[in-house]
Amino acid sequence: MNILHFVNAFFSDSARWHGYDGIPTRVAEHIEYSLLALVIAAAIGLPVGLVTGHTGRGGNALAFIATAARALPSFGLLVLLFVLMGLGMLPVMIPLVVLAVPPILVTTYEAVRSVDPSPVDAARGMGMPESRVLLQVELPEALPLILGGLRSAAIQIVSTATIAAYVSFGGLGRYIVDGLYQRDYEKVVGGATLTALLALLTLAVFWAVSRVAVSPGVRRSA
Amino acid sequence: MDSVTKRYPDGTVAVDRLSLEIPDRTITVLVGPSGCGKTTTLRMINRMVEPSEGTILVDGVDVQKQPVNTLRRSMGYVIQNAGLFQHRTIADNIATVPRLLGWSKQKARARAEELMERVGLDSSLAKRYPYQLSGGQQQRVGVARALAADPPVLLMDEPFSAVDPVVRKGLQEELLRIQGELGKTIIFVTHDIDEAIRLGTKVAVMRTGGRLAQFAEPAELLSAPADAFVEDFLGEGRGVRRLSFFPSEGLDLLTEPVVADGATAEQTAAAREASGAPYLLVTDGEGKPLGWSEPGSLPGGSPEELLPYGRPFVAGQDSLRVALDCAVLSPTGWAVAVDGTGRVVGVVSQETIGEAIRGAHAAGRKADGAGRKADVAG
């Protein structure tokens, strides 16, 4: 019995393709959790990173918070929050967001900091208001790096979102958790393979986004 | 600028009680060694740096009394390496200030195209991105961008220092041309004294510590440096460089030693007789120079027998410096003067140029003396 055999068996079983435990449902759930976590993390990390990067203040505090957040084990946090808050979406989302904010925050900060100072100086010298300097000069020039930060955050979320299953939510973690419990290794391998495929899909989506969003004038540096 | 001082928070005094009256519609150059406060001075004019003391007036209005972004949009700003927006096309870069001022897209685009032409950029570059342009082209875009909203004032901080000497010379000529066409008030920072002398109607030499050493026209700077620092900063060849400011107009050009190719022996002999000059310049049928004929030999032989005439100067248009240079480079010690179309109008010896130089200096001294007397009287 090798892994490829498991994979083959998992995907060729037609029963796996329907129902509440079917592949489409689980994939959709997984994408839903991941997207929600990414949106929340970006809503926190991007503005804070952009503003601190623009003003250059708070870099040390940022680095400290990011390191601290990275030291927290996601699974441990999930269990702790589950015990404290009971069953719910929040104990699942918080560890995912905590996981994703540091890479977004730190790369955004660094990306804005590392923008060539001369166009920024020229923009100010031409009478551009600060908000436009940030959004129309620094952001587009820093975009390749910022997208890189979002991408690594997204991939970490996709692979870590499997933990939702431990607190009886869905997603691809369901196959892994249930499979381990039922000693159904075909299911475990299938779940892991789907998670990996989803991570690859994430990469592809980010590639496409950067083709569209990043100006050809700065793309070559990406 | 009235007694302007800038002290940075760390205590560095970058500019020290600087007072300057910058004339309208001319190029004023700020020049001095590295760290003498040129950039700081320039940036105080558009309030990129706020002065610690003193006031800066533009057309009689204190810059502090205007909203900072309105002030900056009324002044073009060009920096070293151009500082172009990498994510915007050339046309969009140039249209930046018009768009900030709320012009429509079409109007801004039309303006960008017009400016590209003005600074000598091919319109096919409009859709390119900055990284696809050479350094010199990028610098032109920088100038076009600064001119976009037609500001009366241009601030330029070492705009041409990152390009090679040949491209730099082209850009300098272009700037002089644009200035001639548009009559902008330009304040230009450089650490290159030759560039300062080339471009400046007036030149402010600054010394380390942010003090003004001398504020004068280039010719005066070269003839009468205020002190040892300025003299040292001007460097070698001050005397010869000063000749750039004397026109070759009044030079006594001799026409006798010029003979057409194929002249008869008698004509040649007559020419030698009349001019008393040792060499004769032979010209072709159109009056363009062919070369010098040596004493004794007859013109009309093959051109190989003629001595090369070197580089001619354009009479009346080139300076005495160019005329002298031509004479020094010529194997005969005589310079060939031509008109705008390259036809010979006469020849002149080193000695005659020397006399003209002495005459010009004497006239300069007289004018200087008169000026000084007027100052005292006033």
Ligand SMILES: Nc1ncnc2c1ncn2[C@@H]1O[C@H](COP(=O)(O)OP(=O)(O)OP(=O)(O)O)[C@@H](O)[C@H]1O
């Ligand atoms: N933001 C700053 N904080 C502290 N000191 C500064 C600052 N900017 C400039 N200085 C100092 O002020 C002095 C003048 O600087 P400035 O940039 O005006 O010189 P500069 O004449 O333009 O020199 P360069 O030819 O090298 O560009 C220097 O001693 C510099 O170190």
Ligand SMILES: [Mg+2]
């Ligand atoms: Mg400087």
